[in-house]
Amino acid sequence: MTRPPETGATEPVPEATDEATRVPLAIEDWLTVIVMALLALITFANVxxxxxxxxxxxxxxxxxxxxxxxxxxxxxxxxxARNQHIRIEYFADNGPEKRQKALARFGAAMVFLLFALIAVLSVRVVYDDIRFGETSPGIGIPQWWYTVWLPILSTAIAGRALGLFMRRGRRS
Structure with missing residues (x-):
């Protein structure tokens, strides 16, 4: 890709490429597109x-x-999965390579632990919603229809963090 001719520069602009992962990143990309489209459609319909x-x-x-x-x-x-989560880049991206690798692995491990814990604890929330017959406040559908996605998506984030931890361990 080159810059537009009106700037006078013809240097190539590097494109960001994703690291290879076992589970394709296109899953999250397409889910994002679908959810954004649904949000836009129902909001437009309501307007x-x-x-x-x-x-x-x-x-x-x-x-x-x-x-x-x-x-x-x-x-x-x-x-x-893309290692673009929030961090203090001054520490994470500067200094010796060994420290950068250790900090990247530590960050991935902490994200894994956090979202694994959220996944485990939110299963109890879903169970309680089902057991007590909780309904949503606005339209009265079963609350677990909404809460069931928290443990599922938290497990996905934990899995992505574990994958990042393993990829950072293999990197030389």
């Missing part, structure tokens, strides 16, 4: 209905909040 009828769909706000949470977790999984 049209409100404009023309002075009413609104009752379910759109509740479902939009759910989709935003899913989007955050899916994007978090992609960020961990």
């Amino acid at each position: 049209l209905v409100r404009y023309f009828t002075d009413q609104s769909f009752a379910w759109t706000e509740e479902f939009s909040v759910f989709l935003m949470i899913v989007l955050s977790l899916v994007a978090g999984s992609a960020a961990v």
Whole structure:
């Protein structure tokens, strides 16, 4: 890829490439696209209905909040897999290679532990939602329809962190 001719520069601009992973990163990318499209569609539909009828769909706000949470977790999984999660780059990307590798592995291990713990503990939340028959506040559907995704997506993030930990261990 080259810069536009109006800048006068013809240097190639490097494109970011993803590391090879066992589970394709396209999964998170496509889930992000699908969730964003759903958010846009239901929000647009609600705007049209409100404009023309002075009413609104009752379910759109509740479902939009759910989709935003899913989007955050899916994007978090992609960020961990691409090693783009939040960190203090001054320490993580500077200094001796050995320290950078150790910090990268430590960060990946901590992310793994955190999201593995969230996955385990959130299974109890799902169980309680089912056991007590909790329903959502807005439209009254079973609450576990929403909460079941927390342990699933937390497990995905933990898996991506474990993969990053292993890739950083192999890197020379």
